[in-house]
Structures are given as structure tokens and as C-alpha cells.
Amino acid sequence: xxxxxxxxxxxxxxxxxxxxxxxxxxxxxxxxxxxxxxxxxxxxxxxxxxxxxxxxxxxxxxxxxxxxxxxxxxxxxxxxxxxxxxxxxxxxxxxxxxxxxxxxxxxxxxxxxxxxxxxxxxxxxxxxxxxxxxxxxxxxxxxxxxxxxxxxxxxxxxxxxxxxxxxxxxxxxxxxxxxxxxxxxxxxxxxxxxxxxxxxxxxxxxxxxxxxxxxxxxxxxxxxxxxxxxxxxxxxxxxxxxxxxxxxxxxxxxxxxxxxxxxxxxxxxxxxxxxxxxxxxxxxxxxxxxxxxxxxxxxxxxxxxxxxxxxxxxxxxxxxxxxxxxxxxxxxxxxxxxxxxxxxxxxxxxxxxxxxxxxxxxxxxxxxxxxxxxxxxxxxxxxxxxxxxxxxxxxxxx
Amino acid sequence: xxxxxxxxxxxxxxxxxxxxxxxxxxxxxxxxxxxxxxxxxxxxxxxxxxxxxxxxxxxxxxxxxxxxxxxxxxxxxxxxxxxxxxxxxxxxxxxxxxxxxxxxxxxxxxxxxxxxxxxxxxxxxxxxxxxxxxxxxxxxxxxxxxxxxxxxxxxxxxxxxxxxxxxxxxxxxxxxxxxxxxxxxxxxxxxxxxxxxxxxxxxxxxxxxxxxxxxxxxxxxxxxxxxxxxxxxxxxxxxxxxxxxxxxxxxxxxxxxxxxxxxxxxxxxxxxxxxxxxxxxxxxxxxxxxxxxxxxxxxxxxxxxxxxxxxxxxxxxxxxxxxxxxxxxxxxxxxxxxxxxxxxxxxxxxxxxxxxxxxxxxxxxxxxxxxxxxxxxxxxxxxxxxxxxxxxxxxxxxxxxxxxxxxxxxxxxxxxxxxxxxxxxxxxxxxxxxxxxxxxxxxxxxxx
Numbered sequence: 001x002x003x004x005x006x007x008x009x010x011x012x013x014x015x016x017x018x019x020x021x022x023x024x025x026x027x028x029x030x031x032x033x034x035x036x037x038x039x040x041x042x043x044x045x046x047x048x049x050x051x052x053x054x055x056x057x058x059x060x061x062x063x064x065x066x067x068x069x070x071x072x073x074x075x076x077x078x079x080x081x082x083x084x085x086x087x088x089x090x091x092x093x094x095x096x097x098x099x100x101x102x103x104x105x106x107x108x109x110x111x112x113x114x115x116x117x118x119x120x121x122x123x124x125x126x127x128x129x130x131x132x133x134x135x136x137x138x139x140x141x142x143x144x145x146x147x148x149x150x151x152x153x154x155x156x157x158x159x160x161x162x163x164x165x166x167x168x169x170x171x172x173x174x175x176x177x178x179x180x181x182x183x184x185x186x187x188x189x190x191x192x193x194x195x196x197x198x199x200x201x202x203x204x205x206x207x208x209x210x211x212x213x214x215x216x217x218x219x220x221x222x223x224x225x226x227x228x229x230x231x232x233x234x235x236x237x238x239x240x241x242x243x244x245x246x247x248x249x250x251x252x253x254x255x256x257x258x259x260x261x262x263x264x265x266x267x268x269x270x271x272x273x274x275x276x277x278x279x280x281x282x283x284x285x286x287x288x289x290x291x292x293x294x295x296x297x298x299x300x301x302x303x304x305x306x307x308x309x310x311x312x313x314x315x316x317x318x319x320x321x322x323x324x325x326x327x328x329x330x331x332x333x334x335x336x337x338x339x340x341x342x343x344x345x346x347x348x349x350x351x352x353x354x355x356x357x358x359x360x361x362x363x364x365x366x367x368x369x370x371x372x373x374x375x376x377x378x379x380x381x382x383x384x385x386x387x388x389x390x391x392x393x394x395x396x397x398x
Numbered sequence: 399x400x401x402x403x404x405x406x407x408x409x410x411x412x413x414x415x416x417x418x419x420x421x422x423x424x425x426x427x428x429x430x431x432x433x434x435x436x437x438x439x440x441x442x443x444x445x446x447x448x449x450x451x452x453x454x455x456x457x458x459x460x461x462x463x464x465x466x467x468x469x470x471x472x473x474x475x476x477x478x479x480x481x482x483x484x485x486x487x488x489x490x491x492x493x494x495x496x497x498x499x500x501x502x503x504x505x506x507x508x509x510x511x512x513x514x515x516x517x518x519x520x521x522x523x524x525x526x527x528x529x530x531x532x533x534x535x536x537x538x539x540x541x542x543x544x545x546x547x548x549x550x551x552x553x554x555x556x557x558x559x560x561x562x563x564x565x566x567x568x569x570x571x572x573x574x575x576x577x578x579x580x581x582x583x584x585x586x587x588x589x590x591x592x593x594x595x596x597x598x599x600x601x602x603x604x605x606x607x608x609x610x611x612x613x614x615x616x617x618x619x620x621x622x623x624x625x626x627x628x629x630x631x632x633x634x635x636x637x638x639x640x641x642x643x644x645x646x647x648x649x650x651x652x653x654x655x656x657x658x659x660x661x662x663x664x665x666x667x668x669x670x671x672x673x674x675x676x677x678x679x680x681x682x683x684x685x686x687x688x689x690x691x692x693x694x695x696x697x698x699x700x701x702x703x704x705x706x707x708x709x710x711x712x713x714x715x716x717x718x719x720x721x722x723x724x725x726x727x728x729x730x731x732x733x734x735x736x737x738x739x740x741x742x743x744x745x746x747x748x749x750x751x752x753x754x755x756x757x758x759x760x761x762x763x764x765x766x767x768x769x770x771x772x773x774x775x776x777x778x779x780x781x782x783x784x785x786x787x788x789x790x791x792x793x794x795x796x797x798x799x800x801x802x803x804x805x806x807x808x809x810x811x812x813x814x815x816x817x818x819x820x821x822x823x824x825x826x827x828x829x830x831x832x833x834x835x836x837x838x839x840x841x842x843x844x845x846x
Binding site for chain 2 (some may be wrong): 336340343344347348350351360362363364365366367378379381383385386389
């Protein structure tokens with residue numbers, strides 16, 4: 001009986017062993033997975049999250065493209081070619097907007113003759129307008145390009161263009177109109193500059209990961225940059241991105257103080273930007289991110305190139321927020337003065353919206369022209385320096 | 399009578415009789431047998447004659463070989479003479495000794511058998527030669543400093559990036575250590591050069607070093623105007639907000655220099671980022687130098703009326719009030735000046751009133767630190783009591799104001815102060831009956 005007992009014990013034991021073997025294999029696998037998760041989480045912790053925010057057409061995507069050009073491999077031929085439809089779309093949309101605008105002005109303005117295009121061009125204009133209203137656009141042939149150029153050069157269209165702020169004329173209008181013959185070449189491949197100017201409304205979220213390599217080529221910080229759509233209907237998607245952000249790069253196009261929104265023609269764009277800035281600042285989730293460091297705020301006052309041309313001709317008080325502006329001089333001095341005024345307004349708004357205990361958060365204002373690659377590079381170098389210093393400071397090393 | 403002890407200064411001692419190694423002047427000086435610090439530069443015959451007295455004066459901090467020292471005055475000898483005992487003294491000193499009626503050798507105490515004093519030309523040559531060499535070395539070193547500064551300025555015109563930062567770091571060290579370098583930099587367009595490095599794209603590393611140098615230099619009013627450009631000032635403000643404590647202090651001082659004087663637009667200082675940054679510096683108790691520098695700038699800023707509102711809006715009033723107990727007298731005076739300036743605005747007065755600890759803290763400071771402090775404290779209390787008499791006067795009186803005011807009135811302070819105190823006392827007493835008020839004053843005798 002003892003033997004039976006021992007035998008069955010043996011059996012029991014060996015069965016246990018079988019189970020243990022299966023278990024331990026599973027355990028090993030689980031352990032391996034857990035280890036990998038831990039590793040990746042650690043690695044993730046070192047990646048700094050940057051968020052590009054701002055109203056529609058403030059230049060976020062242009063900055064995004066610039067970073068791609070500067071710190072990644074840029075655009076290969078396939079990617080460049082993928083922008084051809086976008087460029088063509090911009091061309092057709094622009095000329096349609098201008099023509100429709102001229103018709104509206106011809107109807108409503110006292111000196112309506114200014115806005116009536118010449119008889120010869122009228123048919124072509126109507127044709128182009130209907131093309132521009134379609135959902136998909138034809139390839140830009142040499143003839144079409146010629147016709148568009150003729151229309152563009154029409155005095156009425158030029159007059160309408162000078163009042164472009166009253167319509168939704170995109171900022172790239174002039175650039176593409178002046179390059180029509182090149183754009184209509186049979187073997188046209190968009191240049192980097194074309195890609196930077198090309199305007200398409202971002203929808204959803206796009207991200208890239210990059211590392212700005214320092215001048216001594218040591219490994220720098222790793223950043224992950226997120227670009228979002230700026231229009232109102234896109235903003236509800238922003239909130240999902242707000243956690244664990246190292247820095248918010250808020251883009252404000254300072255040239256649009258006399259323009260209205262694409263999604264709401266009754267709302268001044270600058271006022272919209274102001275409200276949006278306020279809203280972003282008050283978000284509680286920017287309080288803490290990695291390493292218990294408060295999210296830094298970088299304000300890019302963008303489109304300075306357009307601003308400096310506009311501000312001497314169109315007074316800043318066109319925007320209600322700037323209604324107390326007094327010009328002091330002319331030329332370059334005046335441009336600087338106007339810029340400082342706008343900058344100060346944003347600064348005041350920032351401090352109004354920031355609780356006293358959050359005042360330690362890094363807040364810096366940069367003057368940018370997103371289309372200028374050199375400037376963007378210099379600007380980003382400063383942003384990178386600031387973020388690195390902040391991390392060292394928080395780690396107690398500074 | 400000081401007994402001359404051969405000091406242990408000269409490392410090798412000076413044994414000529416026994417060892418007999420001193421063969422010639424050059425060797426003696428070159429090989430450092432005379433001690434008194436190494437690095438004697440072998441000079442070629444310069445033909446230039448220096449005045450020994452002048453050289454001794456300019457080299458006053460240097461260690462002089464013991465054998466050159468007169469035993470009577472303990473000063474280096476300019477006209478050494480030897481007595482019959484073989485001891486050498488400075489001529490004027492030994493003659494004075496004799497004129498007092500002594501006819502002995504001061505160190506050996508021997509009676510002199512011979513009254514002749516022999517000029518010790520050998521020793522004189524040695525002294526002269528040694529001082530000349532030291533003097534030339536010193537001149538060369540200080541010229542070197544200036545030369546180095548010039549070199550660095552030239553380098554800065556050409557290099558960028560890390561090299562630029564290094565050059566600036568070195569220039570900063572040279573300039574802070576040597577006044578002659580400062581002059582060289584200023585005389586050779588250094589200020590304009592450094593100014594040109596400051597702009598919207600200047601990195602923190604470059605900016606903080608350049609500012610660190612500029613703050614040591616004197617500049618012309620043109621240079622000041624140049625530095626007051628909004629983009630440059632913006633940079634200084636950014637660096638002030640982000641830098642180490644030393645950098646913060648440098649930026650603060652530089653801004654102070656720039657806004658000194660009436661001929662500028664207050665727009666520069668109305669930047670909220672600047673005000674927030676300065677206030678942060680003032681609150682940092684770990685660095686008293688920073689607190690002082692910050693308060694000085696804040697005072698200067700607040701002397702401009704148009705900016706005071708901004709200062710109040712960033713919450714300066716309660717933050718300064720909280721600091722008052724921790725400040726030394728110099729800082730206290732500055733802080734009270736600022737608070738007084740801010741209370742000239744209704745918003746400022748309101749902020750002070752809403753700060754519960756403010757009035758007691760300020761009452762406490764009356765007649766405690768200095769007349770200026772009392773003056774400012776009084777003005778503040780006056781402003782705030784006028785604003786909200788019932789509330790504030792009550793609080794103040796509870797904090798012992800009345801007794802303090804009486805103290806002022808009875809003291810030797812200037813009449814204006816006394817007048818003010820009397821008025822304030824009257825204002826405060828309006829809400830009380832005479833008896834109640836007197837009891838609040840903790841007085842034993844009646845007052846009118």
C-alpha cells in the first residue's frame with residue numbers, strides 16, 4: 001500500500017512538474033513582454049512631446065514641414081509629386097475666389113467699374129470659376145495656365161486682390177500666380193518652396209519624430225512634433241493630445257488682424273486667435289507633464305513678412321483688440337513699433353490668464369516667418385536650447 | 399627700537415660670505431638667490447631709466463628680498479649706506495638716528511668707532527636692477543592682458559558657435575580681473591561689437607556672456623541708445639528669466655544702467671515679463687545679492703508713474719509685504735519706496751488693504767530702522783488710511799500705530815514727518831471716542 005501511495009505521489013509530482021513547465025514558459029513570456037513594455041515606456045519618457053496649436057492658417061503645418069525638411073530626410077521625389085494636386089487646387093481656388101470677389105464688388109461698390117473684368121476675358125473667367133467649384137481639379141495644362149495668368153493680370157482682378165482680406169484669398173495666392181508657367185510644365189515636380197507654400201487644411205493629427213543634431217553632432221533631444229487642424233471643428237480633437245506635453249508651440253499669424261475666418265466670415269481672425277490663446281492657457285492638463293515640469297509655452301508670432309508689408313498701409317486698429325494703437329513714426333521704425341505693440345498685447349494676455357503659481361512656467365515669444373527655412377532653423381535652435389536648459393534646471397544641474 | 403631680525407621671508411637665506419656664489423648682478427637676480435618671488439625676467443639692457451621711488455610705489459604688493467630692507471624703517475632702501483660695523487641702512491633713516499644723539503649701530507648695538515657712512519653702491523645696483531626687472535615684468539603682464547583683450551575682440555568678429563561662447567567667456571574673465579582690459583575693450587569698439595551680438599536670435603549662452611561683460615564697462619549715451627532697442631531689451635529680459643543667479647543679477651544691473659536718466663521711453667520697462675522676472679528675483683531669499691539688485695531695479699522702474707499699474711497687476715504688493723520681515727535695512731528702504739510709489743495708485747492702495755498682514759507689518763517698521771523707512775512707512779499708512787479709513791485705521795491702531803506716531807512726533811525727526819504723523823493720528827482718532835482712543839494709545843497721560 002505504501003508503494004502505491006508512493007507511486008501515485010510520484011505521478012502527482014510529475015504532473016505538477018508538467019504544469020510548472022507550462023507555467024514557467026508562460027511566465028517567461030510574460031516577463032519578457034513586461035520587460036519590453038517597461039523599456040519602451042522608459043524610452044518614451046525621454047521623448048519630448050511638442051504640440052503645434054493655433055487657429056486655421058496660422059502656419060502650423062508650414063512649421064511642421066520645415067522641421068521635416070530641416071531635421072529629417074526632407075521630401076523625396078514621390079512626396080514632392082504628391083503635392084502636385086494640392087498646388088493645382090490652390091491655383092484653381094485662388095482664381096475662382098478672386099473672380100467671385102470681383103463680381104461681388106462690381107455689384108455692391110459705388111465705383112463698380114473698377115471691378116468689372118474686360119469683355120474678352122469674361123468667358124474664360126466663367127469657365128475657370130466653374131472648374132474651381134468642382135470637387136476634383138483637372139491637370140494644369142499650358143493653356144489653362146495661360147488663361148489663368150491673363151485673368152490674374154486683369155485690372156479688375158488686381159483691384160480685387162488688393163482687397164483680398166475681405167475674401168478668403170489664401171496667402172500663397174501671389175506666389176503661385178507668379179509661377180504659373182513653371183507649374184504647368186509637363187514634367188513639373190514641386191520644389192521645396194512650392195511645398196511650403198502649398199495650402200491644404202489639416203484634418204486630424206499628424207506627427208513626426210526627430211532629433212535636432214547639435215553642431216558637435218552629439219545626440220540631441222528626441223522630439224515628437226504633433227500638428228493639428230486649426231479650424232473650429234478640428235479643435236475638439238486637440239484635447240486628446242494635451243497630456244504629457246513638454247511644450248506647446250502656439251502659432252499666431254499676426255498679419256491677419258484685418259481678415260475674417262474661413263469658417264465664419266463675421267469673426268475677425270485676430271480676435272479668434274486671442275480667444276483661442278486664452279482657452280489653451282487655461283487648460284489644466286498643461287500643469288504637469290514628465291518629470292513634474294510645467295509645460296512650456298512658445299508663442300510664434302508668425303507671418304511677419306506679410307505683417308511688415310501690411311502694417312504701414314492698414315492700421316492695426318482694424319482689429320478691435322488693437323484699437324488703442326497709436327503709430328509713432330514711419331518705415332522700419334514704425335514696423336518695429338507695431339510689432340512690439342502686438343507682442344505686448346499677447347504678453348499681457350498671457351499674464352492675465354496665468355495664475356500666480358504658474359508664473360514659473362517658461363514662456364517665450366518668437367518672431368517667425370514660417371516660410372523662411374533659415375529663420376525657422378534659428379528659431380528652433382533657440383527653442384531647443386530653452387527646453388534643454390529647463391530640463392537641466394529641473395534636474396537640479398543648473 | 400625695533401631689533402632687526404633676519405626674517406624667514408627669503409627662502410634661500412643670503413649667505414655670501416661662506417658660499418660665495420654671487421658672482422655678478424645678473425646671476426644674483428636671475429637665479430632668484432634674492433628670493434622674494436620667482437619668475438624674474440632676465441631683462442636686456444633697455445637703456446630706459448626708471449625712477450626707483452616710482453617703481454617701489456607701483457610694486458607695493460610684491461614680496462621684497464629681506465636684504466633690501468632698511469632695518470630701521472622696514473622699507474626698501476633707495477639710498478643704502480653702510481656703517482663701520484658693516485650694517486647697511488637707508489641714509490635718511492640712519493642720519494635721523496644720529497641726529498637724535500645716538501652714536502651706535504642700531505642692530506648690533508655697538509658703539510661706532512668711525513662716523514663715516516659709505517654709500518653701498520653694490521647693494522644699490524642690486525636693488526635697482528631687481529626692481530627694474532620686476533617692474534618690466536609687471537608692465538608686460540598688464541600689457542599682455544590688454545593684448546589678450548584685443549585678441550579676443552578680433553576673434554569675436556570672426557567666429558561663431560561654440561568658439562564664440564569660449565571667446566566671450568575668456569573675455570569676461572579678463573575684463574572682470576583687470577581694469578586695464580576694461581579700458582582696452584571700450585577704446586576699441588568693444589561695446590558696439592558686444593551690442594551687435596545681442597538680437598532676437600542670440601542663444602542664451604552667447605547672450606549671458608556678452609551681458610556679463612557689458613555690465614562691467616562704461617558706455618557712452620550712444621551705446622546706451624543702441625542697447626535700448628526693443629529686440630535687445632527683449633533678449634535681456636528673456637535671459638534674466640532663464641539664467642543662473644549671476645546672470646540674473648548681471649541682466650538686472652545692465653537694465654538698471656540703461657534706464658538710468660530721464661531720456662527714455664518707459665515702454666522698455668513696461669514689459670510684464672521683465673516685471674515678473676524682477677519680482678521673482680526679489681523673492682528669492684537664497685540669494686541676497688539678487689534681492690538687492692532686483693529691488694534697486696524695481697525702485698527705478700516704479701519711479702515712472704505709467705508703469706506702476708503694471709507692477710500692481712502682477713501682484714507685487716502682497717509679495718513685497720510678505721518679504722518685509724526678511725529684509726536688511728538697505729533692502730527695506732528700497733522695498734518701502736516701491737510700496738509707497740505703488741500706493742499712490744488706487745489699485746495699489748487696494749492691494750495693500752486686502753493684504754491682511756500688511757498694516758501691522760508696516761506699523762512695526764515705524765521708528766525702527768531709519769528715518770527714510772519711517773517716512774515711507776508713514777506715507778503708505780497715510781495713503782491706505784485715506785482709502786478706507788474705518789477698516790485700516792482700526793487695524794493700524796490695533797497694531798499699535800498711535801503709540802508709534804507719538805514717538806515720531808516727540809522724536810528728532812524732520813518737521814514734515816512730524817506733521818504727517820500728527821495728521822495721521824488725527825485721522826485715526828476720528829473713529830474713536832477720546833477715552834477709547836487713549837486706551838488704544840496705551841498712554842497714561844491725556845493728549846489733545
